Amino acid sequence: MTPQATGIRYDRILTQPGSTAKKWNKEEIRKCGAIGTTEPRDLNLQGDIHPVFANWVDTDPELRRELEQPLLLASRILEAAGLPWMSDFLSHDIFTKHYPGRQPSCRYSVTHSIATPGDSSELVPRTIVRHHRAVWAEPELKDKWIRAAEDQLKGEMTRTTSWQLDADMHSERGWAGYTCRHPRGELALDELDKYEKIQRWDKGCENGKRNLTILLAAEFPKQLAGLRSEGKERSEEYLLTAFMAAMTILHELGHAAYWSDCRALPRDLREPYYGAGLEMELGDSFIASVFGGWLPVPIRASRPIQNGLNFSEGLAWKQSLSWDFHRMRPKHRTHYSIPVDYVARLFSEKCWLEMNEDPLSDLIQPRSLEPAVKDVGICVQVTTENQHAAAAIADFHCTGQGWMWNRLPGARFRIPQYDGYLCPDLDLPVATDDVIEEPKPLPQLKPSPMPPDRPPPSPPVSSDALLSPRPEMFPKPPRQPVVHKLGKKKPDPSRGKPKKTPPGFIRLAKEEQTPLSPDRSEISLDELRHRLSELLGVSLNELQEFFEASRCA
Numbered sequence: 001m002t003p004q005a006t007g008i009r010y011d012r013i014l015t016q017p018g019s020t021a022k023k024w025n026k027e028e029i030r031k032c033g034a035i036g037t038t039e040p041r042d043l044n045l046q047g048d049i050h051p052v053f054a055n056w057v058d059t060d061p062e063l064r065r066e067l068e069q070p071l072l073l074a075s076r077i078l079e080a081a082g083l084p085w086m087s088d089f090l091s092h093d094i095f096t097k098h099y100p101g102r103q104p105s106c107r108y109s110v111t112h113s114i115a116t117p118g119d120s121s122e123l124v125p126r127t128i129v130r131h132h133r134a135v136w137a138e139p140e141l142k143d144k145w146i147r148a149a150e151d152q153l154k155g156e157m158t159r160t161t162s163w164q165l166d167a168d169m170h171s172e173r174g175w176a177g178y179t180c181r182h183p184r185g186e187l188a189l190d191e192l193d194k195y196e197k198i199q200r201w202d203k204g205c206e207n208g209k210r211n212l213t214i215l216l217a218a219e220f221p222k223q224l225a226g227l228r229s230e231g232k233e234r235s236e237e238y239l240l241t242a243f244m245a246a247m248t249i250l251h252e253l254g255h256a257a258y259w260s261d262c263r264a265l266p267r268d269l270r271e272p273y274y275g276a277g278l279e280m281e282l283g284d285s286f287i288a289s290v291f292g293g294w295l296p297v298p299i300r301a302s303r304p305i306q307n308g309l310n311f312s313e314g315l316a317w318k319q320s321l322s323w324d325f326h327r328m329r330p331k332h333r334t335h336y337s338i339p340v341d342y343v344a345r346l347f348s349e350k351c352w353l354e355m356n357e358d359p360l361s362d363l364i365q366p367r368s369l370e371p372a373v374k375d376v377g378i379c380v381q382v383t384t385e386n387q388h389a390a391a392a393i394a395d396f397h398c399t400g401q402g403w404m405w406n407r408l409p410g411a412r413f414r415i416p417q418y419d420g421y422l423c424p425d426l427d428l429p430v431a432t433d434d435v436i437e438e439p440k441p442l443p444q445l446k447p448s449p450m451p452p453d454r455p456p457p458s459p460p461v462s463s464d465a466l467l468s469p470r471p472e473m474f475p476k477p478p479r480q481p482v483v484h485k486l487g488k489k490k491p492d493p494s495r496g497k498p499k500k501t502p503p504g505f506i507r508l509a510k511e512e513q514t515p516l517s518p519d520r521s522e523i524s525l526d527e528l529r530h531r532l533s534e535l536l537g538v539s540l541n542e543l544q545e546f547f548e549a550s551r552c553a
Contacts, residue, residue, distance in 0.1 A: 016427045017377030018330020021392050024299060026313075028389035034299070034314035034337035040234040041340070043069040043242060043347040050075035051158040053249065057213075059165050063221035066228070070220070070245035073346060077250060077290060078153075081360045084132040084142075085289045087149035088274075089257040090157075094125050095264075100439040101127035101272065106414055107435055124266045127439050128258075128282075130275040134441040157260055160209050163216065170217040170309065177216050177248040179255040181269075184213035195267065202262045210262050214252045219309045220245040236340055240311040243343045247287060247296050254286025270410055276323035276438050280411040288320035292365040293373045295320055296338060299391075314338070316391070317369060319376070323438060327431045329405070329418035330376040332392035336369060339387065396422055 030036040049071045056064055078086075088094075094101065105127050132142055164184055169175045172189060180192050182201035191197075202210060220241065227238045258264055258271060274285040287295050294317035298310070316335040345351040345363060355362040368387045372379035378390045396405050402421050405413065413419035415431050422428070533543050 017375060018328075018332050018334070018392065019427065020377075021332045021394055022378065022390065024335075024391045025389060029299065029314055029337050032337050032387060032389045033339040033341060034316075034389060035236065035312070035340070037236050037340045041236065041239045041344045041347070042234060043239065044349050045069055045072040045076065045347055045352070046349050047072060048075070050078055050153070052078075052153045052161060052253065053163065055158065055162045057162050057164050059163075063165060063218065063225065066221040066224040067245065069347060070242045070249065073243070073246040074249045074253075076352060076359075077246070077346075077364060078253070079150075081290045081364050082250070082286065083146045083149050085254075085274075085286055086153065086257055087142075087145040088128055088131050090149040090152040091145040092129075092131055094128060095123040095261065097123065099123075099125055099129070100442055101125040101129045103439070105273065105436055105438055106416065107437070123263055125272045128272050128274045129439050129441050131441045133275075134443075136443045137441075156207070156209055157256070160205075160211050160260060161214060161256055162212070163214050165218040165221065166215040167218040169215055170219050175215075175217065176220075176244075176309065177214065177252040179252050179259060180213040180215060181210060181259050182213070183211050184215065193269065195265075195269065198265060202265070205262050208262045210260050210264075212256050212260060214249075214256060216245070216248060216252070217309065220248070223309060237312050239340065239343055239347065240315055241309070243346065244296065244298070244309070244311060244315070250290070251283035251287055254283040257286075258282055268410060270412070273414055276436075278321040278323060278326065278329070278414040279407075280414070281408060284320060288322075290364065291317070292369070293320050293322065293325075294318065294336075294366060294369060297335070299335075299337065314340075315343070317366060317388075319372070321376075323414070323436045325374040326376060327433075328376065328428055329395070329413065329415070330392075331395060331422070331424055331428070333395045334372065334376065334378055335391045335393055336372070336382060336388035337390075338366075342366065396424065 026035075049068075053071050053074060093099070102123070102125050131137070132145060134142075137145075162183070166178070166189075169178060169189060178192075181198050182193070184192070205211060223241050224233075224238060224245075227233060227235060227241070232238055255271070271280055271282050273280055274282055277285045277288070279285075284295055296315050297318045299314040299316045315338040317338055319334045321329060351363060352359060361367070368385070369382060371381045378392055382388055383390045396403050398404075403424055404421055405419060407413060407419070415435060417429055417431065529540055529543065533540050536543065538546075
C-alpha cells in the first residue's frame with residue numbers, strides 16, 4: 001500500500017476522488033428523464049420464458065401472471081449477455097484440487113474462509129477465474145463453454161431450482177430476493193440456511209447438485225397488480241417496478257450458479273470473489289458483468305421509504321468496483337440516474353428485433369457511461385451532457401465505535417485496507433499494482449504423443465546392395481591428407497616394402513552417443529577404397545591422385 005500525503009487534518013479541502021458527497025437533486029433527475037415522464041409505456045415482450053425461471057411453487061396464479069414481462073426480460077438478458085459469466089461456473093469444475101482460484105489473490109488478506117481437515121470447504125475456491133476472457137482460448141472453444149453453460153441452465157439447474165414468493169422477507173429483513181441453499185418448505189426465515197441443515201439436505205441430493213429455493217419479495221407482483229387495477233399498467237412506475245423485479249431475479253440466479261453445487265459449503269457460508277471484482281457479492285457481480293460495471297438501484301432522494309418497495313423517485317446506476325480499473329475504494333460511491341426511455345426500450349419487442357445482431361452493445365449496456373467506468377468520483381463529461389443526473393452517496397456509516405465501511409453481513413472487501421474502520425477526514429491510501437493478483441485461467445493441457453514403435457530389424461544385406469552408392473558410405477575422412485605439388489607423380493609407398501597390416505577399423509564419422517541403426521555398418525578404409533575403385537573402374541593409385549588433386553584445389 002502506498003499512503004498519500006494527508007496534510008492538515010482540519011479545515012482542508014479533500015481533493016481525492018470520491019471524498020466529497022453530493023445529494024440527489026430532484027430537478028436534475030427530472031431534467032434527465034429519470035422521472036416525470038408522461039408518455040405511455042407498453043411492455044410487450046414476446047416469446048418463451050427461459051426454463052430456469054419456470055418452476056414457481058406455492059404461488060398465486062394472478063401474481064405469477066404479473067411477473068410475465070419481468071421474466072421475459074430476465075430471459076432475454078440471460079441469453080444475450082449472461083452466458084459468458086455463467087460459463088465460468090457451469091462449464092468448469094471450480095472445486096478441483098488444481099483450480100487456479102483456490103489461492104488467496106490478495107497479498108495481505110487473512111480474512112478468507114478457513115477450511116478444517118475433512119471439511120468440504122477445503123476445495124472451495126476463493127476466486128472464480130474468468131475463463132471466458134482467456135487470451136489463449138479460441139472463439140470455437142469459448143462458444144463450446146457457452147453452449148455447455150446453456151445446457152446446464154436448461155437441464156440440471158432447471159430441475160433443481162424452484163422459485164417462490166415471500167410476503168415477509170422485505171418487511172422483516174429488507175431483502176428483495178434471497179437464494180435458499182435447500183428446499184424452503186414451510187420453514188421460517190430464521191430457520192433457513194443453517195450449516196447443519198444444509199448438510200442434511202445435501203445427503204439426499206443426486207449427482208452432487210443441490211435443490212435450491214429462490215425467494216422473491218411478494219411486493220413486486222402485488223405492486224404491479226395494484227397499479228394495473230388503477231389503470232396505470234402503462235405508467236412510469238409500473239415500468240420501473242417490472243424492471244427491478246427482473247434485475248432481482250437475475251441477481252439471485254447469479255448466487256444460484258455457485259451454490260447449486262453441493263461442494264460449495266464453507267463453514268462461514270461466504271462466497272468467493274469473481275474475477276477482478278473487489279466486493280464479495282456474486283449476484284452484484286453477475287449484474288455488473290451484464291451492464292458493463294453498473295448496478296441498478298432505487299433512488300432515495302428524500303427520507304427512506306419504510307413500507308414496501310417503491311420506485312417512484314426513479315432508478316440509478318451504482319458503480320461497481322473492479323481491480324481492472326480501480327486501486328482505491330471511494331468514501332462516496334458514484335450514482336447516475338437511469339433514463340426511463342432506456343428501461344422502456346428493454347421492454348420493447350421492436351427494439352430487440354432491431355438490435356438483434358448485437359443487443360448487448362446496442363441495447364443492454366449504458367454506452368453513455370463508458371467515460372465514467374474507469375474512475376471513481378463523478379465524471380464531469382457524463383454530467384455535462386445532461387443524460388444523467390449524478391450523486392455521490394456515502395459508502396460508510398457511523399457505529400458506536402467509529403466510522404465503518406458498508407458491507408453485507410459476512411462479506412469482505414478484497415483489499416483489507418478498505419474493510420473495517422476509516423477516518424472520513426483523511427485521504428485514503430492507494431493500493432499498488434502488486435496488492436491483488438487475479439488468478440488467470442490455465443491453458444488446457446494437450447496429451448503427449450505416444451512414442452513411436454521400434455522399427456523391425458532390417459533384412460540381411462546382399463553383396464549387390466553393398467556395392468550400390470549410398471551417401472553414408474562416403475563420409476569425410478577424419479585424418480589430414482598429405483599435400484603434394486601438382487604435376488609430380490606421387491611415389492607409391494607400397495613398392496619394395498612389406499605390406500603393413502592396417503591398424504584395425506577406423507570410425508568414419510564422429511562418435512555417436514546412441515547405437516547405430518541396423519542399416520549402417522563399419523568398414524575399414526582400405527575396404528572402402530577397394531569397393532570404390534571397383535565401382536568406378538579405376539585403379540587405386542588413380543583414385544588416390546584424384547582425391548588429393550581435388551583437396552589441393
